[in-house]
Amino acid sequence: MNDGMAKKLALVTILSAIALCVAAFYFLGGGHGEERKELPARIIVFVDQSASIPEAQQAEWEKVVGGLLDHLKAGDAFAVFGIHDQSLNAKPIFQAEVPVLEEGAGLDEWETWKRRLNQIRKEAKGAFNQALHPEQRALSTDIFSAVNRVQPDRARKTSLIFMSDMIHSTRELDLEKTRLAEENIADLLNPVIAKHQWRQGALEGAKVHCVLNSVELREKSPLNDRLILRRFWTALFDYLGAEVETFETHITL
Numbered sequence: 001m002n003d004g005m006a007k008k009l010a011l012v013t014i015l016s017a018i019a020l021c022v023a024a025f026y027f028l029g030g031g032h033g034e035e036r037k038e039l040p041a042r043i044i045v046f047v048d049q050s051a052s053i054p055e056a057q058q059a060e061w062e063k064v065v066g067g068l069l070d071h072l073k074a075g076d077a078f079a080v081f082g083i084h085d086q087s088l089n090a091k092p093i094f095q096a097e098v099p100v101l102e103e104g105a106g107l108d109e110w111e112t113w114k115r116r117l118n119q120i121r122k123e124a125k126g127a128f129n130q131a132l133h134p135e136q137r138a139l140s141t142d143i144f145s146a147v148n149r150v151q152p153d154r155a156r157k158t159s160l161i162f163m164s165d166m167i168h169s170t171r172e173l174d175l176e177k178t179r180l181a182e183e184n185i186a187d188l189l190n191p192v193i194a195k196h197q198w199r200q201g202a203l204e205g206a207k208v209h210c211v212l213n214s215v216e217l218r219e220k221s222p223l224n225d226r227l228i229l230r231r232f233w234t235a236l237f238d239y240l241g242a243e244v245e246t247f248e249t250h251i252t253l
Contacts, residue, residue: 040075040098042156043068046146047093047131048164049084050138057213058132061163064211064251065128068161069121074101074113077156078120080128081149083164084138088145094127096120143168144192147240150203158206160242161251165213166229167222180228185235193239204241208233214249 045065065080072078079095081087098120101113143164150160167175172195173188180188210233212226224232230247237244246252 039155039157040073040077042077042153042158043072043079043161044150044158045078045080045128045161045163046083046087046143047080047128048141048162049082049131049134050141050169054213060214060249061211062125062129062132064161064163066125069124072098072117072121074098075156077153078124080124080131081146082131082134082138083141083143083146083162084134085140085142085170087142088148092149093131094124096124141165141167141169144170144172144196147198147203147236148196150206152202158203160203160206160208162208162210164210165222166210166233166247167224175224175229175232177223180224180232182228182231185232189232189236189239193236198240200239201241203237206237206240206242208237208242208244209246209251210244210248211246211251212249 045068047061069078075098077095077097080093082090082093084090098117099113101110105113141164143162143166146162150158169176173192178188210230215221226247230244233247234244
């Protein structure tokens with residue numbers, strides 16, 4: 001092989017290697033492939049402040065929230081709302097966004113960011129603990145109005161965490177007194193959807209986790225068991241475009 005041919009082959013090899021590197025760069029998220037990067041999270045916790053939740057369960061919920069906060073990352077948002085008789089109108093118990101740490105940030109910027117993250121975790125835990133011990137227990141459980149507090153956020157993946165027995169109890173619909181059945185769920189939900197003016201698909205892509213209270217032995221069973229309650233809430237969130245992933249006493253995110 002002469003020198004000219006060898007140089008051409010070497011050049012082709014180099015160009016091929018560069019092309020592969022560029023392709024890998026875009027495939028793994030570089031350049032215009034940045035849209036492949038995972039979106040930050042938006043976690044909204046709704047905590048039941050009615051008299052139906054025992055203190056032992058509240059302690060378990062604190063552990064769950066602690067775990068959620070431990071996994072917060074740059075760009076994530078975290079909020080806590082109460083479920084009570086003023087679920088629609090009460091201000092958030094807590095809300096904050098974790099700052100984005102710019103690429104190439106130095107040690108000082110990183111330390112500032114870390115301090116802010118730790119501050120958010122500490123304040124959120126304190127606010128949630130305070131929410132579990134209100135001065136007065138709510139006399140009704142308005143979960144429907146809690147749903148109204150969720151606004152679209154296309155920049156984040158939304159997870160809705162309901163810390164509740166999921167027994168909605170207001171004049172609008174009292175699941176403590178109204179027996180659910182497969183045959184009546186749609187009839188009960190239709191006027192609720194109309195009243196709250198919920199748009200079909202309004203919560204598209206959201207994940208719903210209902211972390212229920214643990215029922216003790218010999219405790220009086222509610223009118224509606226958890227199987228039918230899950231079907232009821234699944235029907236509603238299906239309409240809204242969200243997916244009920246958890247309806248249990250524990251959660252895995």
